[in-house]
Amino acid sequence: MNFDLSINNSGVATLLFDFKNEKVNKLDGNTLLELKDHLATLSRDNSIKLLVFKSAKAAVFIAGADINEIKDIRSKEEAYQKAGIGQKILHQISQLPFPSLAVINGACVGGGCELALACTYRIISDDKKAVIGLPEVSLGIIPGFGGCVRLPKLIGLQAALQMILSAKVVVAKKALRLKLVDAIYNHTLAEQSVNDFIAQLLADKTLPKKLLKQRNKTLSQKLLEDNPLGRKLIFKKAFQNLQQKTKGFYPAPFKALQVIETIVDLSIEDALEEELHGFSEVAVTDISKNLIQLFFTNEALKKESGISDTTITPQQINNGAVIGAGVMGGGIAWLFSNNNKNVRLKDIQWDAVAKGYQTANLYYQQMNKRRKIKPNQIRYQMNHIAGTVNYNGFKQLDIAIEAVVENMDIKKSVLAEAESQLPKNAILASNTSSLSITEMASDLKRPENMIGMHFFNPVNRMPLVEIIPGKQTSPQTIASTVKLAKQLGKTPIVVGDCAGFLVNRILIPMLNEAALILQEGGNVTEIDHCLEAFGLPMGPFVLADEVGIDIGFHVASILEQAYGERMQVAGLFKHIYVEEKLLGKKSGAGFYKHPIKSPRRYNKNIDTILTFYRAEHHIKLNTFDNELMIDRCILIMVNEAIRCLEEGVIENPAYLDMAMLMGTGFPAFRGGLLKYADNQGLQTVCDKLMQLSDQYGSRFAPAALLIEKAKNGQTFYEGEKHE
Ligand SMILES: NC(=O)c1ccc[n+]([C@@H]2O[C@H](COP(=O)([O-])OP(=O)(O)OC[C@H]3O[C@@H](n4cnc5c(N)ncnc54)[C@H](O)[C@@H]3O)[C@@H](O)[C@H]2O)c1
Structure with a gap:
């Protein structure tokens, strides 16, 4: 009753x-x-x-x-x-x-x-x-x-x-x-x-x-x-x-x-x-089923502690530091301050610290515009941030998150320096988007306290934080960072320590595939519109311009090094960054032109670049219909997602789908990459990948787990039960 x-x-x-x-x-x-x-x-x-x-x-x-x-x-x-x-x-x-x-x-x-x-x-x-x-x-x-x-x-x-x-x-x-x-x-x-x-x-x-x-x-x-x-x-x-x-x-x-x-x-x-x-x-409708599934996944994630041992109590983190006051450092400092946690924002020079303050202030001004905060409250919240160029006060901290440039040697030296200043139980986290956490922790005295905490850009809008334990990271450190991310209002998802972790490892191949289609005869705006019509929040070239072609290329190169041929960076991508020096929105031009006061428009110089590039590389031009463009760009992600499951980068298919939703804006109505594969039918997906593999290269060769599931008539979401 x-x-x-x-x-x-x-x-x-x-x-x-x-x-x-x-x-x-x-x-x-x-x-x-x-x-x-x-x-x-x-x-x-x-x-x-x-x-x-x-x-x-x-x-x-x-x-x-x-x-x-x-x-x-x-x-x-x-x-x-x-x-x-x-x-x-x-x-x-x-x-x-x-x-x-x-x-x-x-x-x-x-x-x-x-x-x-x-x-x-x-x-x-x-x-x-x-x-x-x-x-x-x-x-x-x-x-x-x-x-x-x-x-x-x-x-x-x-x-x-x-x-x-x-x-x-x-x-x-x-x-x-x-x-x-x-x-x-x-x-x-x-x-x-x-x-x-x-x-x-x-x-x-x-x-x-x-x-x-x-x-x-x-x-x-x-x-x-x-x-x-x-x-x-x-x-x-x-x-x-x-x-x-x-x-x-x-x-x-x-x-x-x-x-x-x-x-x-x-x-x-x-x-x-x-x-x-x-x-x-x-x-x-499938859409309703997909959205309901996501609701349950969200509820399940709220209960996740990141570890299976229920006897471990996570540390309470109140005082932190962010090292590196760039785009990400400023954003993470804002996040701490907005959640009433004190944060020291450290960089090498005061100019850089000031830029970090500017980022934090910008996010508060955006809140103010949406009437989420009053100007006098902004001052109060900003007071939680203390800029610095030295390590004073680090002895009192619970965590330091490094967000310096994406370079292993620099990160290692910054982390070692910070470790020597922090109390013994303090956590050291890295906001790296692609580098190995295990390698980063290898010279530390307390590698058990080191973990990856990958926030996404812009920090004020992106809900996901990938939590990446290295080989020696302790369960206590994992549980504490998961708890911290939740207290900061984010959704933490624990993923394995591999190049690109989960989200970038799956996303970058899509950007690369779009560049391949382009160099083989595609058209920037057509490819973008096609994927936007599929439901992506922005097409691959708009995204590349937003993220920065330099950053995209850098991460793509790291993935190529780690995964070899199947992630070989598209020659055109390299050409556009290295030869043409187009960076995207931040430099005013990439695949699109980005005037300050008017909306972006296609960068017509790309036509000339394409003509030369195609001629120089003797590329036979093809035409692509929408279905083919979607299959190439989406199924390459589906396949990589399945590989991540296979390798245990993440165990739960629903968490993988949620990570892609929150980390890349993959459309909720599709339910996620693996749900999309389930809805298409795994045998269909497998057959399509085989065809693509025959036609475009072995990067499309279906993952073993997909072949097995398709053969057994299974799905990724089989037997999902919800409390
Ligand atoms: N920008 C993104 O979209 C994004 C997203 C997620 C993660 N990341 C990762 O976050 C990290 C920072 O990226 P960013 O875009 O904010 O870089 P950025 O270039 O904007 O900022 C880096 C900052 O680090 C500072 N710095 C360099 N060496 C330092 C040192 N020894 N001590 C203190 N500060 C130092 C620089 O002065 C600079 O202010 C990178 O690892 C990057 O891969 C970036």
């Missing part, structure tokens, strides 16, 4: 929701049936004056429907039937012969929000954990328990579209402003405040009217939303915004929009029916 029913002398029935053996309350199939029985019993009881929904969980009212059940839905009919059950039961709440009240003490999302919407009244705690919203579209579905129907009626069309299409939740104050809740209660005196509200609701006959009246639409809402022309405009604008934001890759928000537009004038029953059909259509 997940609901506890009590009825007091005043006729107040309370259903206390306490989902057994779980941290959160979920509306799974059984719970909904239990609720149905309670509602049936209560509706026959003439003594009931009010039904109150409460949660026994500290930080959660109701987290939604059971996502596992949604994930398992296989057909539209099943989706219709399952969502229909929940929708009807919640509809019964709205049809009860007495009013109902949702007391929202914590997260009230998805199905939980829909339950609250079916109640007559809603009050919410002022605790910051109390949030309310309908984030269904982030899982590739739409609200199916009445949310699309009731939210627009309650808070108005524009506000409802904004909430549903953005999948964003709101805190108490905003919920009240939107009229999504009727009142806010004080969480420190929760019981008293809630009881007072209930007592008043029962005693003061004018209060219900007052509460309903305060929900009346504003004049501007009425003018725009209550006339067909105004509504048409709202829907048109919402569609355009969606198209711009999602590039049409995510069908769920479009479906939600379409459903809401269709039901605007329908009776509630017809509207609910329409919502069910919309839900059934999107719930069975």
Whole structure:
């Protein structure tokens, strides 16, 4: 039993929701049936004056429907039937012969929000954990328990579209402003405040009217939303915004929009029916399954400690240093300061330190623009950063992260110097993007304290940190850096110590392949557009320009050294960097021109370079259709990803996919590289790679693990179970 029913002398029935053996309350199939029985019993009881929904969980009212059940839905009919059950039961709440009240003490999302919407009244705690919203579209579905129907009626069309299409939740104050809740209660005196509200609701006959009246639409809402022309405009604008934001890759928000537009004038029953059909259509798509899988992966990663030994307690890291105040050093210093951790920012010269400060300040200014921080707070946060050109104060530090130039000898000497200044238990981390951590630690006195901590550029936007233990790194060091990365608001993923680690090792071959296609007859903008249409956030040449052709070339060369022929750097890449000295955005020109004040445009000089390069190397020109370009660029990554699994660089396919999503922006709707391979069919992928290998070279030869899985009819995500 997940609901506890009590009825007091005043006729107040309370259903206390306490989902057994779980941290959160979920509306799974059984719970909904239990609720149905309670509602049936209560509706026959003439003594009931009010039904109150409460949660026994500290930080959660109701987290939604059971996502596992949604994930398992296989057909539209099943989706219709399952969502229909929940929708009807919640509809019964709205049809009860007495009013109902949702007391929202914590997260009230998805199905939980829909339950609250079916109640007559809603009050919410002022605790910051109390949030309310309908984030269904982030899982590739739409609200199916009445949310699309009731939210627009309650808070108005524009506000409802904004909430549903953005999948964003709101805190108490905003919920009240939107009229999504009727009142806010004080969480420190929760019981008293809630009881007072209930007592008043029962005693003061004018209060219900007052509460309903305060929900009346504003004049501007009425003018725009209550006339067909105004509504048409709202829907048109919402569609355009969606198209711009999602590039049409995510069908769920479009479906939600379409459903809401269709039901605007329908009776509630017809509207609910329409919502069910919309839900059934999107719930069975691969995209929804992919997004749900990513949700579970994210939840699993939150629980990861990085080690299997549960007896080890990670160190608490409060004071750190970043050595090297360049692009990355400045970014990492910002990250520490923004999370209220003190950080010394060391470089060789004050000029360089000043640049690091500038990077940190730039990130704060960007936050300020988005109204995430106030100017006076910036000064306070920046005070966590102490610039320096010496090692004073290093004796008090818990960690030092080096972010000096990507050169093994320089890194080794910087690390040895830092080690001699740090206390014995302090961690030494490197932000290297490609160099061996084991090699870097080889001359240290305490190699067990050394680890790779690979942040991505720009540090303020990229959520991933690759954590790379060397051969001698201790479990304690791993667990402590994983914990630190989480405290800094990042997602740490532990990967093996190989050249390029996980993300760059998989990504760089794609950039290289794009350059090969180009030198064989392709076209810069066509290749970029083709991969953008596949879903990548930017095409390979835009990316190369953004990262810096020099940096890309440097890492690609390291990978070639480590992996040999299959990662041989495309001759054109080398030519463009070494001979033409094009660096990309930072130098104003690369594959594109990057004027300061106007958008990038194709660099026509590339045409001349290509003509000469192709002639000089006697290249026979080919044409490429989109499918071939996608196969070459994406399957080369898929194959490398499988090799990483094979070699144990990472064990969990879902973590690999998440790393590529967070580290490169691989499109979430595709679910990740390995999920993409699963969805294509491993035999198909294997066959395509064999063909590509015959035609373009052995770098495409399918990995042994792929051949084996394809032969056995397996997938990478087989048997995924979620708690
Ligand atoms: N830029 C990126 O996109 C990116 C992304 C991830 C990781 N990385 C890695 O981060 C590291 C730094 O990269 P960056 O782009 O910030 O480089 P950068 O050239 O912008 O900055 C390097 C800084 O290190 C300083 N430095 C050099 N020797 C030093 C020493 N002995 N002591 C103190 N400071 C010293 C330099 O003065 C310079 O300020 C590299 O290992 C790089 O591979 C870079």
